Amino acid sequence: MILAEKIILSLFFGGVFMLLLQLLDALLLKPRRRRLKLQKQGIRGPIPSLMCGNIAELKRIQLQKRPTGGSVEENQFGGRSVVEHAWTSAVFPHIEQWRREYGPTFMYSTGNIQILCITDPGMVKEISLRTSLSLGKPSYLSTERGTLLGRGILSSNGPYWDNQRKIIAPEFYLERGFVTLMAESTSTMLKTWESKAENWGGKVEIRVDEDLRSLSADIISRSCFGSNYAEGEKIFSKLQTLQMVMSRGNIGIPGLRYLPNRHNREIWRLEKEIDSTILELVERRSGDTCDKDLLQLILSAAKSYGDNGNLPADITPNKFIVDNCKNIYFAGHETTAISASWCLMLLAAHPEWQARARAEVLEICGLRLPAADTLRSLKTLTMVILETLRLYPPVAYVVREALQDVILKGIHIPKGVNIQIPIPVLHRDPDLWHSDVHQFNPERFAGGIAGACKISQAYMPFGLGSRTCAGQHFAMTELKVILSLILSKFSFSLSPAYQHSPVFRLLIQPEHGVNLHFEKL
Template structure:
């Protein structure tokens, strides 16, 4: 009997200790630490709304995002910052550029000074990817989710596949797929002298087909399931960003989490089959070494052979992760760039004609070739200006991994940083009073001259972690635009509704219906 009483007392005592520890952690997470950080940040003249238990600014952020999604812009203009990052834009309007917002229990400091932005992007060991962010956690694959030595190793192995010399081999595949899309458009338009067509679905299909063929040597039908699942991931991730982050919450057996695991499992299975089939072909001497997957595997094998140790290479699971990144980034980035470029050229006919004249002058009736793409000065200016007004990703986030200084700011570990790319791209203090206007001549002498060397133009991020696929995207976009311009003139349809909307990238919520006319 005595033993039972002692056991009960010990159990109750242990349970009480565990309960108190858990209760303390919850109180610290939900109240004490946020209030400490709030006091620290306000002491440095950073302004924000007062911290609200658990939610912070999440409810208002979600409400504004839903309001943005509910209707198009009243006026057709390129002043799209309030739609792309509505809550952050409103916070800056209310509190000024030296401000922060609350993502649940975590403060996020908005970084708008180009010098500070440059420092954040260059010191990637101090300011790292925030893997607690649902969007980053779910969509970041490969290089995007690694840090420090592991990131360096992966980048060394992956980057050879994206060298300009390697991209030359992918031009024929890009030409083939772009020509097929343009051919379908011609059939539609040929029934009349002109025709209305929503180009957005076709541009998504075309860029998905390019990445499938150029990266993996497979057709779009085989890769379609991966894209469908990744689109579902993107939508789900954006919804999760509008909810309170609870540590460990993604491991709970909820319906949403089960679906997340199902998606990951299915994508991994599809990509694994592609990789294993390619490895077998390489061992049998049947690979052609002309697509991204072949180049990645070849680079990996060379690294392992050079050092004589498997540890210097990357595993099959890590190759799968890199391939998932190829799929996602290779499709969504270029399709967004192309659709906004076509919308802008529809509204700026003089630039459309100038681009067309240049394409015809450089290529004539021949297919676009790699060397000719480098001579497309006007097309390049137009693409840069399109990326300025409608950057694929409107913002990027980082987490302060260790106490750090940023200019005059002293930032404690755990604080989030937001770099509002689209705000920097539209900042009148940087670009002038016409910052919201389409003026490709800004880039007449290149990006460096247009920005005066400042970190204020970041369509592919910046610093050491700049997107390694930027050359791939620009080559593909130039080829697609060249094919389209030579065959069609185009203008906005009366049914077009201007509604930029952020999922993983800035996309046209109601599509992009244009009136195309054969030339």
């Protein structure tokens, strides 16, 4: 009996010891080995602390340089104009500082996540042309950001991601009356603006980012889920709150997301409420016999994958549905609304471009609702949108993880290293975009992206390579519809209440909103 107890105790303590060794290797030794491999190839960076990496130094640098975002001055048209857009050093000062100290490719750590930050355009081009599955989305997107993204199309990898993209991507490219629906939703919003303007003598001040969020929510909900904004309101508002809460947290610190502190409890509560609301919507739609929209396709795919046993072992049909619905809501709602807000701000700040874009809209579309074929003819408006996405891309980083050892531009990158490409930095490289890189100049896109940038792959508001946003076509169409209708009905300028302060909260957005003065035409 005593011998048996000793054997059991030995096995128990042996198991605990092996577990501790595995934890030590995963949390400390592996990241250190990856870092040393990069150091031996001349890649440098700030020295990380044991558990938190460079998070403390990163925060210290950010606190030393609070965002200012550019200057606002009077222009020759009598309005206020944002004349400089050099905000990246204020919002991402750690990248600017470490880039100066260590070169265009450097490394740093957040917790036990080793990051290789790349601002070398040649290496970015090489990444974009890589078609193998050796580079994928980082694992922290489905763990640290799992409550927001889960393992949907934005965060999954391999065959599972490929299957999701085959379901979702074609839906955004097919013409299913989206343009008409977008125009009708936008017209409804503009009627409220016109009513407000009439009550104030033809002029009114509006905080457009709030209304555009509601509009974008209505469009994505009706286009892809066959419901109106009222049914999706809970999902949109809670996802926005979840995004704000998660932007205040740190990624990579081992075990931090499991602690039952106030921050995590709020995240868990929101996750539970969002998931249950989506499943309620799914339950109401499960018996629908209407035309197949995106939700119906996701429901059918979940059932098919579940019946055939093709889902990963840790993915239930309900999780497949919830994760992809959250991904589409998040990507299709918030990013488009923010981009439309920045577009209106820039057109308000540059009346000459506003006049050019309006003249084109009135010539091509007249006062009718835009149609798919007329949108393709709006060249000036397209240039304005492309330049806005260059100066204010809603997504700050392209991120990848080396799923196996890879070689990029002669650098051997070990498996497990996270690759980070700061989009705003590449969008402001004077060697790629010429000396007016901080100026709003849509004319640079007159010859398309290839004519605007020396290395076209360095323009990446919708991502890079095979993981380019599946909803890119849908988003560009939505932006053209919204902007063309606003331009046809109103002239607008910056309000004195407008404060130009871009801020990074998982997305690059206006910290204090976008206040504009509108006047009915």
